[in-house]
Amino acid sequence: MTDEQYAFVVVSNRLPVDRVVADDGSAAWKQSPGGLVTALEPVMRQADGAWVGWIGQPGEHVDPFDHDGIRIVPLSLSADEVEQYYEGFSNDTIWPLYHDVIVPATYHRQWWDSYVEVNQRFADAAAAIAADGATVWVQDYQLQLVPRMLRQARPDLVIGFFNHIPFPAYGLYSQLPWRTQIIEGLLGADVVGFQRVADAGNFSRAVRRLLGYTTKSPYIEVPATASTPERRVVAKAFPISIDVGGFERLARSPEVQARATQIREELGNPNTVMLGVDRLDYTKGIGHRLKAFGELLADGRLNVEDVTLVQVASPSRERVETYRQLRDEIELTVGRINGDFGTIGHQAVNYLHHGFPREEMAALYLAADVMLVTALRDGMNLVAKEYVAARYDEDGVLVLSEFAGAADELKTALRINPHDIDGLKDAMMQAAAMSRAEKRKRMRGLRKRVRENDVDHWSRGFLRTLAEVHEGGDADTDPLGDLEWTAERPPLP
Ligand code: GDG
Numbered sequence: 001m002t003d004e005q006y007a008f009v010v011v012s013n014r015l016p017v018d019r020v021v022a023d024d025g026s027a028a029w030k031q032s033p034g035g036l037v038t039a040l041e042p043v044m045r046q047a048d049g050a051w052v053g054w055i056g057q058p059g060e061h062v063d064p065f066d067h068d069g070i071r072i073v074p075l076s077l078s079a080d081e082v083e084q085y086y087e088g089f090s091n092d093t094i095w096p097l098y099h100d101v102i103v104p105a106t107y108h109r110q111w112w113d114s115y116v117e118v119n120q121r122f123a124d125a126a127a128a129i130a131a132d133g134a135t136v137w138v139q140d141y142q143l144q145l146v147p148r149m150l151r152q153a154r155p156d157l158v159i160g161f162f163n164h165i166p167f168p169a170y171g172l173y174s175q176l177p178w179r180t181q182i183i184e185g186l187l188g189a190d191v192v193g194f195q196r197v198a199d200a201g202n203f204s205r206a207v208r209r210l211l212g213y214t215t216k217s218p219y220i221e222v223p224a225t226a227s228t229p230e231r232r233v234v235a236k237a238f239p240i241s242i243d244v245g246g247f248e249r250l251a252r253s254p255e256v257q258a259r260a261t262q263i264r265e266e267l268g269n270p271n272t273v274m275l276g277v278d279r280l281d282y283t284k285g286i287g288h289r290l291k292a293f294g295e296l297l298a299d300g301r302l303n304v305e306d307v308t309l310v311q312v313a314s315p316s317r318e319r320v321e322t323y324r325q326l327r328d329e330i331e332l333t334v335g336r337i338n339g340d341f342g343t344i345g346h347q348a349v350n351y352l353h354h355g356f357p358r359e360e361m362a363a364l365y366l367a368a369d370v371m372l373v374t375a376l377r378d379g380m381n382l383v384a385k386e387y388v389a390a391r392y393d394e395d396g397v398l399v400l401s402e403f404a405g406a407a408d409e410l411k412t413a414l415r416i417n418p419h420d421i422d423g424l425k426d427a428m429m430q431a432a433a434m435s436r437a438e439k440r441k442r443m444r445g446l447r448k449r450v451r452e453n454d455v456d457h458w459s460r461g462f463l464r465t466l467a468e469v470h471e472g473g474d475a476d477t478d479p480l481g482d483l484e485w486t487a488e489r490p491p492l493p
Contacts, residue, residue, distance in 0.1 A: 148188030412445030
């Protein structure tokens with residue numbers, strides 16, 4: 001462990017770096033792709049930042065190290081902890097519960113015990129390296145107990161929490177045997193951020209119901225105890241976004257454009273390319289999308305000579321049983337559709353069960369006439385925003401589920417209810433037949449919104465609120481205090 005102290009600490013389940021082993025056996029650390037790292041990098045560098053997280057492999061121990069100006073503090077998890085805290089409580093209890101129980105949530109007391117233990121380890125690690133009065137930003141549903149644990153150990157800290165997934169309505173949330181502990185855990189933060197206004201509302205309602213505290217949006221009044229003063233917590237929506245400029249630059253690069261053209265050629269130059277890009281997760285509505293597409297082919301409204309669906313389903317949580325079952329179901333459906341409707345030379349669904357480099361993703365977005373985001377429940381859905389950012393040509397149609405957080409912002413998308421298969425089919429037909437003028441009009445609206453709220457805007461908005469809310473907070477506690485922002489960045493809200 002290091003004796004050094006840091007003014008800004010991010011805590012997330014996974015570290016923002018991956019270990020890559022070269023052919024000669026030498027290992028190096030590489031920044032993992034993702035908006036969060038990109039957004040926090042400048043803050044981290046300037047504010048003397050550290051990042052606490054798990055390395056991603058069970059049983060491995062790695063000492064803290066510096067990477068690109070960021071202190072990396074790896075935590076190790078045993079194989080049992082990965083099974084119980086991560087695959088169990090995080091991904092088989094909280095994930096399904098918070099996504100409206102699309103599949104049943106599993107409640108195991110041992111998983112909960114492991115969740116408490118591992119959360120404590122994350123909190124201890126952050127407390128050990130945070131400087132006096134430092135800002136600590138805790139990320140996501142795997143670490144909901146960390147804010148309170150941190151506050152107990154270090155009342156001097158400014159603590160933020162951001163929930164990347166939805167927060168369910170009380171009727172569902174109340175199933176959780178540890179519902180009060182989780183709420184209390186989150187209330188350790190000064191600011192609890194959510195993707196949607198509705199999520200923040202659900203959280204405040206749960207606080208009222210379970211603890212009886214007074215709430216007046218966005219504030220929650222946490223009463224004094226024998227050892228702690230009264231506090232005011234902010235629970236508010238901060239819709240996350242992507243590195244819009246970076247994504248657009250990628251899409252504009254000659255290599256990506258050439259690849260987009262090549263992709264269409266390889267698909268046999270169909271009139272319409274439809275695209276789905278998702279982690280293979282039951283929340284994403286991949287089955288609903290395939291059902292609608294298969295029915296359109298069966299009805300004769302679409303024809304495999306004219307239309308192809310490319311479905312990227314990146315492997316995810318393959319050790320959790322529900323995910324294994326989902327994979328079988330999806331692959332059976334794809335096989336049936338291709339068997340029923342494919343011809344030699346024309347496959348109905350191009351199904352790709354592997355991850356791709358970002359360049360290939362950008363090329364796929366450029367090659368796709370219609371982007372299908374049919375999530376049954378989704379915190380935000382960054383794929384929708386990436387598609388919009390890539391379409392600098394103002395072409396392409398986004399079909400977007402109203403159950404994805406992105407629907408609150410992306411108003412000129414074709415909105416759908418994925419459970420309404422007929423409605424989804426009509427929207428797919430409308431998208432395939434849309435005039436260039438209407439596509440341009442809609443895409444302009446989407447691009448305006450995505451540009452206004454990029455990931456810098458998101459992180460700055462959150463951190464500024466955090467600095468303001470924290471009692472006695474001043475410029476010194478604002479890690480963005482003296483950061484210089486370039487002219488093209490939008491002004492602070
Ligand atoms: C959670 C919440 C919320 C996917 N396949 C490949 C690949 N991806 C990238 C996408 C996108 C990201 O992964 C997925 O982000 P989403 O937002 O769509 O979904 P989740 O993974 O479920 O994320 C979600 C998000 O957190 C952020 O708060 O929006 O609601 O569930 O960036 O492009 N990237 C590459 N190859 C792939 O094969 N390079």
